[in-house]
Amino acid sequence: MKIYHEVIVIGGGWSGVSAALAANKAGADTALCERTDMLLGAGLVGGIMRNNGRFVATEECIAMGCGELFELTDSISRHRNIEFPGHRHASLYDVHLAEPAVRRLLLERGITLYMQARITRAKHHEGKLIQVESDQGQVFLADAFVDATGSSGPQGLCQRLGNGCAACIQRCPAFGPRVSIARLMGLPEYMTSRRRDIPGGAMSGSCKIYKETLSQSLREKLDAEGVAIIPVPKDMVNHSKLDSKVCQQYALPEYAESLVLLDTGHAKLMTSYFPLEHLRQIPGLENARYADPLAGGRGNSMRLTATVARDNSMLAAGTQNLFVAGEKAGICVGHTEAIVTGALAGRNAALLAKGKPLMVIPDTLATGDFISFSAIDTEGNPAVPGGYGLSASHTFAGSVYFERMKALGLYTTDKQAIRKRVRQAGMEGVFST
Ligand SMILES: Cc1cc2nc3c(=O)[nH]c(=O)nc-3n(C[C@H](O)[C@H](O)[C@H](O)COP(=O)(O)OP(=O)(O)OC[C@H]3O[C@@H](n4cnc5c(N)ncnc54)[C@H](O)[C@@H]3O)c2cc1C
Known part of the structure; x- marks a missing residue:
């Protein structure tokens, strides 16, 4: 038909x-x-x-x-x-x-x-x-x-x-x-x-974390203020990821040196990906789990x-x-x-x-x-x-x-x-x- x-x-x-x-x-x-x-x-x-x-x-x-x-x-x-x-x-x-x-x-x-x-x-x-x-x-x-x-x-x-x-x-x-x-x-x-490093495309620039896997104080801060900024330990800072982000508006040093979390229902983590074992070393994120992409510890959509x-x-x-x-x-x-x-x-x-x-x-x-x-x-x-x-x-x-x-x-x-x-x-x- x-x-x-x-x-x-x-x-x-x-x-x-x-x-x-x-x-x-x-x-x-x-x-x-x-x-x-x-x-x-x-x-x-x-x-x-x-x-x-x-x-x-x-x-x-x-x-x-x-x-x-x-x-x-x-x-x-x-x-x-x-x-x-x-x-x-x-x-x-x-x-x-x-x-x-x-x-x-x-x-x-x-x-x-x-x-x-x-x-x-x-x-x-x-x-x-x-x-x-x-x-x-x-x-x-x-x-x-x-x-x-x-x-x-x-x-x-x-x-x-x-x-x-x-x-x-x-x-x-x-x-x-x-x-x-x-x-x-x-x-x-x-x-x-x-x-510079690959023939084309760019990686999506944020992941979502289940809010219920964050510490209570971090959850409360997100609910009240919408934003939480947590310094990343020096040995985990990866500036090179900024270059590959789709969203150049967030390719600022602050986004490599800190975790920027925003409350969109999930906790939106403003980075393309972040290894789960590193994420869980950061206070408040000991039990963190990715909601999107499911493999947010490894990569993101191109x-x-x-x-x-x-x-x-x-x-x-x-x-x-x-x-x-x-x-x-x-x-x-x-x-x-x-x-x-x-x-x-x-x-x-x-x-x-x-x-x-x-x-x-x-x-x-x-x-x-x-x-x-x-x-x-x-x-x-x-x-x-x-x-x-x-x-x-x-x-x-x-x-x-x-x-x-x-x-x-x-x-x-x-x-x-x-x-x-x-x-x-x-x-x-x-x-x-
Ligand atoms: C993880 C992530 C976080 C983001 N965060 C933000 C944000 O906070 N704020 C912001 O402004 N932007 C954000 N963006 C960017 C923004 O979402 C996109 O730039 C925008 O939504 C793209 O819309 P689009 O309609 O062009 O494409 P898409 O949203 O990709 O829509 C395309 C649609 O077409 C469908 N489709 C594809 N092929 C076919 C076919 N052959 N037949 C039928 N259907 C088909 C797909 O299923 C899809 O639904 C984010 C993007 C991602 C991936």
């Missing part, structure tokens, strides 16, 4: 759910295909929102009319307005509560969800994607598609570029590995090139290996109707970044399906500037002069892009000023229309 929707989003991480919401709001009959039995992908274990420049991106989205996922994470935040090294005014959403809440929101809006629908085949002609097919044999047709399949794993890449499969939340062995739709269409994909060229409307280069979002759309790291790029990709997929002109977010806004600055061209070079392309992780929360935001005067925590800028750009409420 063939199933038709005007817009089909493939991948149900933060970028995919954001794309589905935006396409639905723009009036398109929208469906989402997700490989596993849960939405949110890497977002099932993240939690940090609104830190540094993400505050601006969040408020811009609220003002533009694509803020419901931010309002949702705000509503389930365990801590608000907290600080930890290099990061200010962060919120931490409860990673245990986010998925069911997001799923309800999508269903309430009338978006059709196909869970455990892993897309493995595509039929295309002259750059037009005609249909995709799941490994269960379901065939999906649409006028426009969004590839929001992320860049985590699969196991072969975690083996080749990292320390092996660490049994992370993506659960490749049970549900089958990630499959890129762009790749099914024959588009070239690029890896981040910023690690990411940033599957970026494609696109324009500022999020249309993948060389295609007529495939939009890209999230980690697929640039060397982009973060929930906020996935939601921003997803919203534009989803809206434009709907506009294309309706035969209307595509939209671009002006670069007077941080979200618009980020979208243009993080793109690569078909040779894998930065799409704009001065861009970092494959050699940097792009995030509003730190590293090169946050520096750029500050230099351009785009960083502020004044909500009224952000709304005014959105209004002046002619973008207030546009996603709601």
